[in-house]
């Protein structure tokens with residue numbers, strides 16, 4: 001008997017939401033992979049033709065911006081995967097720091113939350 005249990009209906013709702021977010025993130029990842037491939041081709045063309053190509057720096061900037069966004073999406077995907085794993089092992093919605101239940105409104109706002117609101121405030 002534990003006070004941290006969520007109803008199966010609530011869990012199912014969060015699981016559906018996390019799966020939808022996962023699908024969305026994967027879609028964005030696929031879009032970025034396509035865009036990255038284009039940048040990569042453009043870059044290799046540029047270096048093959050002329051190392052001092054005037055568009056070089058712009059390309060590098062675009063590249064690093066894309067890489068940063070890609071890292072964000074990958075991190076988001078990893079968060080969603082960890083949340084789905086917690087649903088599978090029954091620890092979803094339990095604060096990783098104090099072990100108390102994370103409130104449903106908080107999870108509604110942030111389904112991948114691993115800390116209750118009190119601990120999140122303490123950690124900053």
Ligand SMILES: [Zn+2]
Pocket residue numbers: 095096097098099100115116117118119120
């Ligand atoms: Zn906590």
